Amino acid sequence: MRTRTLVFTVIVLAAAAAGMRYREQLAPLLHTATARLTGQPGPTVPADAAKAAKGSGQSGGGVAVVTALSENVSFPIRRRTIGIVETPASVVVKSRIDSQILEQHITDGQMVNAGDPLFTLDDKEVRAAIARDEATLARDQALAERARAALARTKELLARSAAAQSALDQAVADAKSADANVAADQATLANDKIKLSYTRITAPMAGRIGAVRVVPGNLVSASDPTGTGLVTITQVKPIRAAFTLPERELPRIRTAMLRKPLPTVRVLLPGTETVLATGRIDFLDSSVDTASGTIVAKSNFANEDLRLWPGMYVDVQVDLDQRPDTVTVPSPAVQIGQNGSYVYVVKSDKTVEARQVTVLGAEGDRTAIETGLKPGEHVVVDGQLRIGPGTRVTESTRGSAAGSQNEAAVHRDDHS
Template structure:
């Protein structure tokens, strides 16, 4: 065992002594053989960096431009409005009775005249039959009284009877005729009461929650409605404008019917239009606003009562206004500005005065003129005085021709 230990220990000790004596050889052996770095490599790398910097500085950015236009722009106000129903009916019983039939469910669309409920009408039918019998009895009595009157008048003419008997017979006829009129009126009242047992829809619309069912006793004194019917078309949008907008609003209504556009919150799509038809008679002194309303056809059912919407009111028309896409207008420390592209393809930061915004269009009061080119895409890395390449959205949207189509045609001709 000792010999074996010595045989193993001696080579190990020799190897350790070798690495301690020649450390530079060990480092060379451990390093990968990539070749020595030539002298002057640092200076070469520094030159490459400077060249790359100059190359980057020489790159001309490509930006998308649009031309400032001269056009008529509508002056509008955008406010939050709410959709209101024009007609809403709360259906309640007009007589006390037990519900025996139900012909409607929650949320159902109905037409005017549709039967909603039927109440127990047996007692009313019996009362009607009794009053009709009384009418028949009184009509028979009237026939007898008229015969008595005719006989009394004949006797009076023959001097057999007295005139007083004739007068009494005539009075009896008139009393019975009045009784018959009263019987007819009672029968009409019975028929009206009987009609109340069939509850019908008074208007077209959508039913809300139905609050009763077959077997329930409903009373006229109940505070809960049987159901509510809301007309879904047309509807009305109600909104408010500031008192300062009232002169422009009145001028708009006087010159032309002021149009109203309806948009959903978070969207610029117009889903409905209407005409302003109501301006409140007074300004709310607490808020300094005035209430306005406009009717909306809502034939497609896109709107719903109680819904909040964006309401765009057309107040007037600004003629020959200078407009640019709203995305071209940037905000800086000194206010609004645009990047104006000169004919030499150099850009300049041009301060502008923003008069109004209509959708995606900005109305410029001063700073640029119609025909000027402004940057609408690529402003992020631009600086005042930079040189740029320009293109337009129309050019970007144009289809790119296939460069291989001509080569394919030539190859076919050559093959032929």
């Protein structure tokens, strides 16, 4: 029994000694983890924890972290928002006469050009009306010729005093009436010829055919009580996207639109960086929406590959300005705490400092820093969970990340 008690006592003492041995070395790690859970951006480390961190670095070479240089680059100022793709024009094709469909020349979803045939209607009734008009015109032309001849004879008789003035007046009236009948017949004939052209329905513009709502044999009416028409043609090349920008950006937007070329607009697949089309702002609304505090802008795109479709929602990226000499760091270097953003900066003595910074914006894997950081400083991009202020570190670098990122852009949350 005494032997068991002795063994148990030895184990407890050994555990206590081990705890004391590693307590100080674990203190910085516990401190950093606690700071992340509470949102505290690098508060002051207790003196014993800082001493342990430095001691750990001296005895073991420091905590291994990955660092990168802060760099000065030229950053475009971008705004990202949500837009919707719109068609510039959409036409509901209807019949302009009452008739019956004889032929259908299109299929659902077909692309057409302006003037392409869509439907052929029964034209027999219209052609019969044209024949009747031509016969009536010929008759009235003959009557008009006779009336003109009678007028001429009456004038001769009146000149020889062989006819009364009233006879001349009647002859003049008859001639004018006959000419009016001829003019009316010509108008009726022209109208029926126009109706004949309506029996061949063609595309009024280039675009994509929607669902065809009729088939050969259907009766169609000019009145179209349903209002649905025969088919709808939607323009998809070119196409446009409508989006809103915050009112506070209006001065920058107007300045950008005064420059040439106009601001670049990229349409992206929602939630991704996949660019579907690139264009330029070519419309800015004349007033700000007072309810939302935004202004509507639009951009046209060639859309030759038909990647944009009317009604689809997209992400829109707008380049508004170019900011030269902007300090940037890899985005993983920026940490978020209760007091805002901060980065771990490796000092010359190989210890780290939690530096409060003001973030201008981020795009891709680069973040622009407005204040708090200078070019050429070493920032920790990996290993932040293992360090705290004052921790001695051993650096390994990924190299400069700015080279191909000079075209990265500053993005501010429009709702911030």
